[in-house]
Amino acid sequence: MNIEYSFKKRPTVDQVIELYDNAGLPRPTNDKERMQQMFENSNLIVTAWDNELLVGVSRSITDWVWACYLSDLAVRNDYKKEGIGRKLIRLTKEKVSDQSMVLLLSVPTAMEYYPRIGFKKQESSFIIDREK
Template sequence: MEITYKIDSVPTPQQIIQLYNDAGLPRPTHDLERIKKMYESSNLIVSAWDDEVLVGAARSITDWCWSCYLADLAIKQTHQKEGIGRKLVDLTKAQIGEETMLLLLSVPTAMEYYPKVGFAKQESSFIINRER
C-alpha cells in the first residue's frame, strides 16, 4: 500500500462523508450540502489516498501569516496508526509556514492523540457552540 498525498485537491462530498463516517468524526454527514459548503469555504485541504480511495483528510482555514485552524482531521479506521494523521499535520504545517500557528478543537476521543503529533494542550480557549 502506497499512500499519496494531495494539497488542495478537494474530495467529493460523498467521499468526505464516507471518510468521516468511517473515522467516527462527528460531523453533519447526513447533510451533503453542508459538507460541500464546509470544504468550499476552507482554504487549505490536504488529503491522503490509497489508490482512488480517500483514507485521510485535513481541512483548515488560515490567513497564511498568523493562524491556521485545523477544522477536521480524519483517518479511515483501516488506515489508522500508520502515520497518515502525522503526515497530514506535517504537510499542513509546511503549507502555512513558520510564522503561522496551527490550532484545533479536539473531539473528546482524540485528546490523547494530538500531543503525539506535536500539539500542546491549552487551557486558554473559549467557545460559543453552534445552535445546530
C-alpha cells in the same frame, strides 16, 4: 503502503461523508449541502489517497501568516496507526510556514493523540457553541 498526499486532488462530498462516517468524526454528514459548504469555504485542504480511495483529510482555514485552524482531521479506520494523520498535519504546517500557528479543537477520543504528535494542550480557549 503507497499513500499519495495532495493539496490539489479534491474529493467529492460523498467521498468525504463516507470517510468521516468511517473514521467516526462527528460532523453533520447527514446534511450534504452543509458538508459541501464546509469544504468550499476552507482554504487549505490536504488529502491522502490509496489509489482512488480517500483515506485521510486535513481541512483548515488560515490567513497563512498568523493562524491556521485545523477544522477536521480524519483517517479511515483501516489506515489508522500508519502515520497518515501525522503526515497530514505536517504537510498542513509546512504549507502555512513557521509564521503561523496551527490550532484545533479535539474530539474527546483524540485528546491523547495530539500531545503525542507535538501539540501543546491549551487552557486559554473559549467557545460559543453552534445552535445547529
